[in-house]
Ligand SMILES: Nc1nc2c(ncn2[C@@H]2O[C@H](COP(=O)(O)OP(=O)(O)OP(=O)(O)O)[C@@H](O)[C@H]2O)c(=O)[nH]1
């Protein structure tokens with residue numbers, strides 16, 4: 001399955017810097033607001049040390065990590081829905097994404113333009129209000145559409161009308177729809193509208209290099225807000241991450257050591273996105289390729305097979321499964337089998353994190 005994330009935030013707070021750090025691209029960053037006009041898109045490889053471990057023991061032609069698509073768009077401004085700054089039309093380019101990374105400025109810098117003092121919570125509220133207003137336009141338009149049918153007595157339209165009206169009332173107050181409990185049927189009615197405030201959010205506090213641990217007061221404000229709204233949180237210094245990404249292996253390690261950074265922010269960030277979306281990984285490993293695949297946590301073996309090839313879900317017979325640790329212990333698949341550690345699983349099997357799988361399918 002493909003996974004995508006849109007980056008949102010006010011103008012000039014480090015969104016493109018983060019995008020560049022994630023993708024090792026060189027999209028234009030500027031120390032002035034609204035330097036991004038056209039959206040930047042990139043497919044990033046999900047870092048996973050287990051791939052290299054597998055490749056050490058199973059000779060293969062290529063290694064294929066799982067990927068996540070990332071979209072970096074223009075910055076929002078207070079009043080964007082009324083046309084302030086770049087307006088809000090560009091938000092439509094992230095309607096189809098699975099999750100939102102909401103970047104919040106927590107770094108001091110005289111060189112980077114900003115009106116007024118740093119105010120993470122105020123900034124978050126401004127962005128969330130603009131997202132709600134963008135959704136309000138969508139919901140209002142759709143409410144008009146279903147109301148005609150509802151008047152004619154169409155049952156489905158009546159239900160949609162009820163759900164959309166309630167969503168509209170919440171959005172008018174700037175409430176993020178994801179923070180409300182919706183029944184499954186209501187969620188299903190809202191889903192085709194691709195509402196921004198209904199998507200899971202990862203808050204990214206872009207901290208200064210004086211608070212790399214993200215334990216300063218500014219980052220804590222963001223963390224608290226994330227907790228209160230049932231979202232996830234991560235702190236990183238986008239500027240520094242960008243620099244680190246551009247360094248060669250050895251230099252990078254030295255620099256990281258000096259700074260006391262044990263793991264790149266990118267790795268932590270991607271892991272947070274997986275947790276946020278309830279995703280997990282399984283591997284296929286053979287002489288042609290070793291590959292990481294993404295599925296939802298709890299997916300059954302046939303569903304996982306269907307990610308490789310749609311037909312495989314129906315044609316699934318059984319799966320032969322072992323873990324990376326077992327390969328490390330026994331060194332070959334033949335030895336794993338000989339030790340009786342290769343498991344055979346049927347249609348009902350719920351995939352485990354990090355399973356290495358051979359699917360047997362009917363021709
Ligand atoms: N000191 C410091 N500066 C940063 C950091 N992250 C970004 N910047 C600087 O902030 C400025 C704006 O960064 P961008 O990444 O272009 O910001 P943006 O949010 O994409 O801005 P728009 O596209 O204009 O909305 C640049 O000069 C960056 O170098 C950081 O962590 N620390």
Ligand SMILES: [Mg+2]
Pocket residue numbers: 015016017028029035036073074075
């Ligand atoms: Mg930008």
